[in-house]
Amino acid sequence: MPPHPRSLLSEDECDDVYHVIEQDNVPRLEDYMSHHSYSRRSLLGFNKIYTDSNWAGDSLLHTAVESEALAIVKYLLAAGIPIDVLNKKYNTPLHYAAWFPRMHLLLYLIEANADVNKVNSRGENALHCLALNDDHPEHLLSATRALIDKGINIDLADEANKTALCNFHQLGHEIVVEELLEHGASVDGAIGDFGSSPVMSLCQKRCTGWEAVLEVLLHRGADVDICRPRRKGEKSSTALAEAGTCFGRQVYQEEMHSMVSRLLAAGANPNIGDTSVLVSAFAHGSAKTFKLLLEHGADPSRVTQEAIHEIIRNDRSKKVPTQEDEKNLLLEQYTAWWQELRRD
Numbered sequence: 001m002p003p004h005p006r007s008l009l010s011e012d013e014c015d016d017v018y019h020v021i022e023q024d025n026v027p028r029l030e031d032y033m034s035h036h037s038y039s040r041r042s043l044l045g046f047n048k049i050y051t052d053s054n055w056a057g058d059s060l061l062h063t064a065v066e067s068e069a070l071a072i073v074k075y076l077l078a079a080g081i082p083i084d085v086l087n088k089k090y091n092t093p094l095h096y097a098a099w100f101p102r103m104h105l106l107l108y109l110i111e112a113n114a115d116v117n118k119v120n121s122r123g124e125n126a127l128h129c130l131a132l133n134d135d136h137p138e139h140l141l142s143a144t145r146a147l148i149d150k151g152i153n154i155d156l157a158d159e160a161n162k163t164a165l166c167n168f169h170q171l172g173h174e175i176v177v178e179e180l181l182e183h184g185a186s187v188d189g190a191i192g193d194f195g196s197s198p199v200m201s202l203c204q205k206r207c208t209g210w211e212a213v214l215e216v217l218l219h220r221g222a223d224v225d226i227c228r229p230r231r232k233g234e235k236s237s238t239a240l241a242e243a244g245t246c247f248g249r250q251v252y253q254e255e256m257h258s259m260v261s262r263l264l265a266a267g268a269n270p271n272i273g274d275t276s277v278l279v280s281a282f283a284h285g286s287a288k289t290f291k292l293l294l295e296h297g298a299d300p301s302r303v304t305q306e307a308i309h310e311i312i313r314n315d316r317s318k319k320v321p322t323q324e325d326e327k328n329l330l331l332e333q334y335t336a337w338w339q340e341l342r343r344d
Contacts (some may be wrong), residue, residue: 009053017050021060024069043079057088065093065109068102073109083114090120098129103139106130107146116152123158131164137172144176154185160231161195169202171209174216187220194234196242197226203242203259204230206252214262224268235274239263244280256281257289270298279307287323287330294334301338303331 009017020032038046047060056062061081064072073093077083084092091099094114097106106126110116119125127147130140148154155163165185168176177198181187189197199222202210218224227238237245243259260277264270270277270293278298281290294300 007049007052009049014050014054017060018063018067021063021069021072022067024064024067024071026071026075029072029075043076044081047076047081051087057086059085059087059093061085061093062087062091062096065096065102065105066100068105070105070108073105077112083109083112084118086118089122090118092118092120092126094118094126095120095124095129098126098143099132101130101133101135101139101143103135103143106143110146110150116147116150117156119156123156123160125152125156125164127152127154127164128156128158128162128167131167131173131176134170137175140173140176141179144179148179148183154180154183155190157190157192157195161190161192162201163189163198165189165198166196166201169198169205169210169213170207172212173209174212177213177216181216181220187217187222188226192228194229194232196230197239198222199224199239200226200230200237200242203239203263206255206259210259211262214259218262218266224263224266225272227273237275238268238273238277240268240270241273241275241277241280244277244285245275253284253286253289256285257292260285260289261292264292264296270296271302276302276307279303282327282331283308287326290327291330294330299338300331300335 017032020029033043033046036046043060050063051057051059058066059081061073061076061083062085064076084094086092092114094106094109094116095118096102097109116126122128127144130143130147133140154165157163163186165177165180165187166189168180187198189195189201196204199214199217202213202217224239227236229236240260240263243256243263260281276298278290278293278300279302281293282303
């Protein structure tokens with residue numbers, strides 16, 4: 001006789017269920033349930049036990065989506081497992097389909113009327129999750145269009161006060177950014193006293209392909225001088241300041257120069273915010289970048305030993321400034337120029 005159903009599965013048994021679902025074989029899943037005294041008619045009960053037993057609180061449907069098991073997804077939905085079932089972090093199967101990503105399952109769940117506006121414990125909808133992966137841009141675009149067609153809130157702010165547009169900053173993402181902006185997404189993201197704008201987020205992440213995404217945002221009128229902390233209680237920052245702080249290693253100095261140059265050309269102010277891009281350039285940038293900032297009016301008085309040491313202390317690489325003599329000479333020259341300017 002099969003064993004009497006228990007209230008919880010062991011960790012090994014949860015792994016067994018996962019591997020059975022991975023095979024996308026419905027009869028195999030039914031055999032497994034039968035062995036544990038569950039029939040198709042009691043599948044909802046087995047789903048509850050599985051959900052209560054695994055660390056994430058995932059339902060069988062979450063696991064089937066993660067495993068790209070379309071036949072089992074259809075089987076579970078037909079058996080009555082809710083399409084918008086939540087795990088411990090309030091992720092729905094649609095969140096998983098967007099996050100991993102599982103594009104054909106994402107489209108299937110959307111067509112099966114999954115709620116595209118369900119929000120997880122981080123305040124994210126499926127569009128936020130979709131933006132976090134590097135799948136083929138055309139696939140992301142198709143999924144984005146499907147979510148938009150179903151009425152997803154494209155300007156929803158998550159717990160960090162960031163919209164999904166803030167997360168589309170990888171190679172090829174410019175076509176998705178264009179699509180979102182065409183459908184009314186705010187080019188500057190959410191309104192508030194904290195949280196990164198899309199341009200700030202792009203400068204923080206420095207993903208391959210950032211140039212094309214930045215050009216789209218600037219062409220659409222993005223404000224390069226939004227100044228606020230990433231999170232509540234932190235120092236205020238700008239896109240230009242983030243461009244200076246995200247390139248801690250010397251190998252990235254040319255890329256830092258390119259990003260800083262583009263933002264300055266777009267009119268970025270180097271003197272706003274608690275975080276000084278000039279200090280970051282002294283600590284991590286090239287003398288060329290340091291000079292460029294000074295030429296665009298960066299205040300040399302913000303470059304103090306205390307500020308430089310704080311930048312280095314907070315940098316994991318602990319790299320000391322390079323070309324320090326050249327930068328100090330530039331600092332002296334522009335300090336004298338600033339003092340003369342103030343006298344006039």
